[in-house]
Amino acid sequence: MDKRVVLAIAATGVTVAFLLGRTAGAMASPREGAVPALLPSVFEQAPQAPQASQAPRIPIAFSVPPAAVLVSGVGCDSVEGEAIHIHAQLQIYFNGFSIPLPAGLGFTGRCTYWLHTHTDDGVIHVESPVVRTFRLGQFLDIAGFPRFGSGAGMIAFVDTQDGKGFREFDGDYRDIPLTPHAVIAMGIGEFDPQPFAFAPNQ
Numbered sequence: 001m002d003k004r005v006v007l008a009i010a011a012t013g014v015t016v017a018f019l020l021g022r023t024a025g026a027m028a029s030p031r032e033g034a035v036p037a038l039l040p041s042v043f044e045q046a047p048q049a050p051q052a053s054q055a056p057r058i059p060i061a062f063s064v065p066p067a068a069v070l071v072s073g074v075g076c077d078s079v080e081g082e083a084i085h086i087h088a089q090l091q092i093y094f095n096g097f098s099i100p101l102p103a104g105l106g107f108t109g110r111c112t113y114w115l116h117t118h119t120d121d122g123v124i125h126v127e128s129p130v131v132r133t134f135r136l137g138q139f140l141d142i143a144g145f146p147r148f149g150s151g152a153g154m155i156a157f158v159d160t161q162d163g164k165g166f167r168e169f170d171g172d173y174r175d176i177p178l179t180p181h182a183v184i185a186m187g188i189g190e191f192d193p194q195p196f197a198f199a200p201n202q
C-alpha cells in the first residue's frame with residue numbers, strides 16, 4: 001500500500017501534478033461504514049491532459065502525517081471525538097478542472113485526526129473531543145495540501161446554508177470556518193461552485 005499515483009493535468013498553459021504518497025489503508029470508523037479504497041479511484045477518473053505542456057509543474061501532495069502529531073492545533077486520537085460531530089463539503093478547482101478530495105484523509109492507521117474524510121465526495125468530518133471552531137486551513141494542513149499565498153489567485157465561495165447560496169469569502173480562504181453543512185468551493189481560475197446534498201445522517 002505504498003503506491004504512488006501521479007496524475008498530471010494540463011490546462012490553459014498550467015500543469016498541475018498530483019502526487020499521492022500516503023497509504024490509504026486507514027480504516028473508516030465502523031459506524032460510518034465506509035472503508036476508503038486502497039487508492040481513490042477518483043484520481044484515475046480525473047480528466048486527462050488535452051496535451052503535454054511546457055508549463056511548469058505544481059506538485060500538490062495529499063500526505064497525512066504517519067504519526068499522531070498535532071497539526072495546526074488539531075489532535076489525532078484513537079477514537080473519534082464526540083463533543084462536536086458536524087460536516088462540511090469541500091470542492092477544489094484548478095483552471096477548469098475539478099480536483100476530487102480522496103477518502104481517508106486524516107487517518108494515519110494509528111489515530112484519526114479530528115478533521116478527516118471518510119468518502120471521496122468532499123465531505124469533511126469534524127469530530128472533535130473539544131468544542132472549537134475549526135477552519136479550512138487546518139483541514140488542508142492535515143491533508144498535506146500546499147498553502148497558496150495571496151498572490152496565487154486562490155478564491156473561495158461558501159454556501160453557509162442561510163438560503164442565500166454561494167458567496168465569495170472575503171478574506172483568506174484558509175480562514176473559512178467549518179460550520180455545519182457549509183459547502184466550500186475554492187480554486188484558481190474560473191469555476192462554478194456546485195450545490196451539495198448531504199446525506200440525512202450528516
Ligand SMILES: [Zn+2]
Nearest residue numbers: 085125126127
Ligand atoms: Zn461524521
